[in-house]
Amino acid sequence: MAERCEIAVVGGGVVGAATTLALNQAGFDVRLLERSATPPTPGEDYDPRVYAISPASARWLRELGVWQAMPANRLGTYESMRIWESSPEKALSLDAADIGGAALGWIVEQSQLLSAIWAALPAGVAEPRCDVTAADIDADGATLRLADGRSLQAELVIAAEGALSPLRERAGIATAERQYEQLALVTHLRCERAHGGVALQRFLPGGPLAFLPLADGRRSIVWSLPPDEAEALCAQPAEAFHQALSAAIQFEVGVIGESSPRFTFPLRLLHAQQYVKDRLVLIGDSAHVVHPLAGQGVNLGLGDASALVSELGAARGAGNDWTSARLLRRYERSRKADNLEMLALTDALDRAFRGGSAGLSKVLDLGLSLLDRVDPIKRLLIRRAIS
Secondary structure (H helix, E strand, O other), X not given: OOEEEEEEEEOOOHXXXXXXXXXXXXXXXXXXXXXXXXOOOOOOOOOOOEEEEOXXXXXXXXXXXXXXXXXXXXXXXXXXXXXXXXXXXXXXXXXXXXXXXXXXXXXXXXXXXXXXXXXXXXXXXXXXXXXXXXXXXXXXXXXXXXXOOOEEEEEEEEEOOOOOOHHHHHOOOOEEEXXXXXXXXXXXXXXXXXXXXXXXXXXXXXXXXXXXXXXXXXXXXXXXXXXXXXXXXXXXXHHHHHHHHHHHOOOOOOOEEEEOOOEEEEEEEEEEOOOEEOOEEEOHHXXXXXXXXXXXXXXXHHHHHHHHHHHHHHHHHOOOOOOOHHHHXXXXXXXXXXXXXXXHHHXXXXXXXXXXXXXXXXXXXXXXXXXXXXXXXXXXXXXXXXX
């Protein structure tokens, strides 16, 4: 006999696990299927992979009881951001205080956030080491076949499996994709100058370089580079790497004293042509992947999760069919608008700064300095950044 649940969430990363927790709190019979083991307990060492969590995402995580469970001494608050291309004197400065906000966001380790969400899940809801090997999903329901031989029947399946989503592929949902021919180099640094809760970003010909404030006073960097340059920098001795990094940020952080091990991961753009097909719904990276230059990837995914759970919960509360095609399409339309806007913005910025001529570079640099003087536009940019 097949096991049954109302909703099956496949993929236990941050977005999938948060979706599961929210659905459970909304009264749904939900199961989380994750092929990997339960996330390990975070250690004293900082995770090299970090997220920039927006105030909107933080509010939703607080509603779920997750944000307040995070260790305060591991939340790196940033109140402002400086962005430039050729000269830090011409930087665009975004400050949360300009719109009465307390922060633009928080730099959070992936492992800390994921561990806090999993810890909040009730016993029996999540199944680690549970791989979906086959799926039959149509307009009437879904049957998932698991690696251990069991079957699970669900009224709705939510794919939160990441950019290489097997469920999306099995459903035949087409995607628009672009390989950026870049690697993101990440590491944590201790710098001579205190970060003061300010994030820095410089646009370089090879890709953007971001310095993000960590709670322990260090800075985390994400440097997007052509693969050969990223690999060469990873292979350099620490002193040579620190010198190259100091020059790239135009010595705005002072002397770099030490850095953690360096890692790289490839960058791509991806957007699914459909977020919904029959009883399958895509969220997070299964539906869209953006360039990290705006730090919005996980926030878009959490926005998907919040919107979907809100739609499903409202329909159920009103006694309506929460699996109806009409409701699921409404979720799709609302999220596509926000996600496509961010995909287009990040892709256009990457193309402009990487492919620009010397003349275009001057225009872009002038544009940033002019934006810094136009308060209404600055406030709009800040609201978009923190929403």
